[in-house]
Amino acid sequence: MISIIIPTYNEKANIPLLVNRIRGALNGETYEVIFVDDSTDDTPRVLEKIHKQYPEFRFIHRNEEKGLATAVILGFEAARGDILAVMDADLQHPPELLTEMLTLIQRGADLVLPSRFVNGGGDKGLRIHRKLISKGARLIAQLGLRRVRKVTDPMSGFFMLRRHVIRGIEWNPIGWKILLEILVKGNYMEVVEVPYEFQERYADESKMSVQQQLHYLRHVYRLIVNSPEDRRLFLFLLIGMSGVLVNLIAFETFYSIAKFSALWSGFCSALIAMTSNFILNDTFTWPGDKQGLALIRYLKYVLISTVGIGINLLTLYLLHSRLGVNALASNLLGILVATGWNFGMNSIWTWRE
Numbered sequence: 030m031i032s033i034i035i036p037t038y039n040e041k042a043n044i045p046l047l048v049n050r051i052r053g054a055l056n057g058e059t060y061e062v063i064f065v066d067d068s069t070d071d072t073p074r075v076l077e078k079i080h081k082q083y084p085e086f087r088f089i090h091r092n093e094e095k096g097l098a099t100a101v102i103l104g105f106e107a108a109r110g111d112i113l114a115v116m117d118a119d120l121q122h123p124p125e126l127l128t129e130m131l132t133l134i135q136r137g138a139d140l141v142l143p144s145r146f147v148n149g150g151g152d153k154g155l156r157i158h159r160k161l162i163s164k165g166a167r168l169i170a171q172l173g174l175r176r177v178r179k180v181t182d183p184m185s186g187f188f189m190l191r192r193h194v195i196r197g198i199e200w201n202p203i204g205w206k207i208l209l210e211i212l213v214k215g216n217y218m219e220v221v222e223v224p225y226e227f228q229e230r231y232a233d234e235s236k237m238s239v240q241q242q243l244h245y246l247r248h249v250y251r252l253i254v255n256s257p258e259d260r261r262l263f264l265f266l267l268i269g270m271s272g273v274l275v276n277l278i279a280f281e282t283f284y285s286i287a288k289f290s291a292l293w294s295g296f297c298s299a300l301i302a303m304t305s306n307f308i309l310n311d312t313f314t315w316p317g318d319k320q321g322l323a324l325i326r327y328l329k330y331v332l333i334s335t336v337g338i339g340i341n342l343l344t345l346y347l348l349h350s351r352l353g354v355n356a357l358a359s360n361l362l363g364i365l366v367a368t369g370w371n372f373g374m375n376s377i378w379t380w381r382e
């Protein structure tokens with residue numbers, strides 16, 4: 030059986046058509062639909078009527094709590110099916126796609142994600158400013174979270190999965206993006222994306238708010254620091270930036286107070302920053318079992334960083350002196366390439382966990 034979970038917040042004008050279209054699309058399948066409703070208008074009365082007419086459409090109404098992600102989790106708990114789907118109530122997610130999604134699950138997919146951003150998909154139902162925000166939000170999640178990089182539309186509220194995917198997840202959602210939780214914490218192998226056109230809202234207005242967008246940032250941050258693999262890159266970058274500060278303070282001390290020459294001050298402060306970065310990375314970024322001597326790790330770290338400086342300079346030289354790219358931009362790119370090198374080499378050589 031398939032359980033379709035639909036969170037609703039004041040959606041009474043959308044529900045009758047939604048119900049009709051789901052019934053049309055899933056004609057012949059065994060399914061249930063669970064509305065998880067936090068409405069403050071008379072949506073519950075509409076849902077009650079629908080339930081009387083079609084008992085496979087049920088609803089849970091909450092009075093005390095509100096929130097999209099927690100509504101979906103409650104729906105998961107109430108669902109009886111082995112296959113679970115989530116969609117919005119406003120017909121931006123075409124119910125007709127459910128059959129195709131179901132077929133893909135039955136062919137062995139663990140998770141089926143309709144996507145606006147694969148060939149054949151589209152997001153014409155979004156206003157331009159929402160498109161931009163959505164793109165930025167996607168980028169942030171994909172930079173920070175490895176498992177989110179594997180899919181094209183991780184922010185969507187439309188998906189289908191086998192129940193085992195979410196078994197045992199310790200939910201910690203803030204705000205709206207329940208799919209992010211599932212992508213990062215879920216237990217899945219095969220993810221299939223299907224193109225679809227995100228439609229215009231049928232009736233009423235979107236419930237998205239600036240507050241939700243801030244919740245989203247907190248959510249991504251929390252997912253990053255709680256995921257061992259994603260935390261590493263994040264900490265490495267943070268420590269790298271702290272190194273710049275250490276370097277500046279040390280430089281000032283050597284140069285202005287101890288009256289070293291500028292070059293000597295630069296050399297000593299670079300060494301101090303590198304050492305402080307090493308200690309911080311050794312303690313926080315790679316805290317697991319460490320083999321061998323700290324001194325060996327330190328020497329490896331210094332060697333990698335030295336080559337990193339070479340890579341930075343080489344990039345700068347090639348881009349700026351050879352190709353005529355702006356010097357600052359070339360240096361920035363050099364720093365990025367070198368940081369990638371440093372992180373990659375340190376994770377496979379200095380700290381092999």
Ligand code: GDD
Binds near residue numbers: 065
């Ligand atoms: N139970 C419950 N509680 N449902 C809610 C709540 C809540 O607090 N807030 C919103 N909903 C329901 C709405 O009634 C609707 O069915 C669904 O969640 C999505 O809300 P919309 O207001 O339609 O959001 P949107 O269209 O702006 O955003 C949707 O599309 C985005 C794609 O850009 C959502 O699916 C987003 O998660 C998605 O990123």
Ligand code: MN
Binds near residue numbers: 119
């Ligand atoms: Mn919507």
